[in-house]
Amino acid sequence: MGLGLAMSFGYWCTDFLVVQRAMIARNIAASQKTPIIAAVPKMLMPFIVIFPGLIAVALPYFTEGYSLPTGANxxxxxxxxxxxxxSHYYPEGLLGIGLTALLASFMSGMAGxxxxxxxxxxFDIYQPYFVKNASDRHYLIVGKVTTIVGVLASIGVTYLAASFNNINDFLQVVFSFVNAPLFATFLLGMFWKRATGHGAFAGLLAGTLAAAAVHGLTIAEGKGGWITVVHEFGSGLSHAFNMAWIAFSVNLxxxxxxxLVTKPKKDEEMKGLVYSLTPKVWASEGPWYSRPLTLAVAVCLACLALNFIFA
Structure with missing residues (x-):
């Protein structure tokens, strides 16, 4: 539940970069295809991430003159x-291109x-809740200052990430704090018209605090247990996945x-926001093999096949 529901759906359905690209598509068909097409390279990402590491570990046993760099320990x-x-395989000219491409991919994700x-x-927090009627220049300055603060904060977080065995373990901990409870809020907000803003805020706060409590009361690979240790997980991923499903469940x-104890909005105000009150639009133009439903089924089957092969 932690990985298959809370973390996975939480990433695809609440990640700003994914949703943003779908919202700027030229029509409904392109919008529906955006996350489906993005899922294809995402399924191949483990090969890109894992295979170089496996090759780097095995290569010293088969090739002279190559060894992994030595770390601080x-x-x-x-x-x-x-x-x-x-650096080992690329000649000087291609090495520059390869490193440039690597840095460009990192910078692209960071910029997004x-x-x-x-x-x-x-626009979602400062303008509605703090300064509502300021000039465009004011919001532009706020956005620039926020960018600087965000970059400085990300630099600070890198020191925290360095204490983990790998970046994936650290990301799963972050997602369990943020994406898992946020997905529960999105899920209820989209499919349950009785959900209220007060309920969403309380649930999101409770889910995040639940993740923090689990992290503070349990430990894995030396991480967590900053309150006291009542349980030890076998791996960092197991730790994060359990935090995710608990945060998700508490939020729900x-x-x-x-x-249920606060006043809901009228149905007229919820049109376009709640699934049951929104007109259904399905993209049906174009050949059958290029329609979103067909592509979605194909991607799901491919994902199931990969999981079956490598399980």
Whole structure:
């Protein structure tokens, strides 16, 4: 439940970068295809991430003159697996191109996340709740300052990430705090018209606090247990996945309970926001093999096949 529901759906359905690209599509068909097409390279990403590491570990046993760089602890620095492979196999000209492409991919993702951060803060939080009727110049300055703060915060977080065995473990912990409870809020908000704003806020707060409590009361690979240790998980991923499903479940329960005792909005105000009150539009133009439903089924089958093969 932690990975298959809370974390996976939480990423695809609440990630600003994915949703943003779907919202700027030229029509409904392109909008529906956006996450489906994006799922194809995402399914191949484990090959790109895992294979270079496996090659870098095995290569010293088969090739003379190659070894992984040494880390601060005196052991192999696995974070440098891909750069070390590039420097070993690429000639000087191609090495520059390869490193440039690697840095460009990192910067592209970072730029998208920084843009998402300043947009959400400026237009979804600052403008509605703090300064409602300021000039465009004022909001532009706020956005620029938010960008600087976001970059500085991300630099600070890298020191925290460095304490984890790998970046994937750290990301799963972050997602369990943020994406898992947020997905529960999205889910109820889209499919249950009785959900209220007070319920959503209370549920989101409770879910995040639940994740923090689990992290503080349990430990895995030396991480967590900052309150006290009542249970030890075998791996960091198991730790994060359990935090995710607990945060998701707590959010659902609290949102439902608070929504039932607070006043809901009228149906007229919920049109276009709740699935049951929104006119259904299905893209049906074009050949059958290019329609969103066909592509979605194909991607699901491919994902199931990969999981079956590599399970």
């Amino acid at each position: 005196g052991g192999p620095d696995y974070n440098m697996a891909l750069p070390s492979l590039l 996340n920084v843009t998402a951060f300043n947009t959400v803060w400026t 329960i609290v949102t439902v309970l608070v929504s």
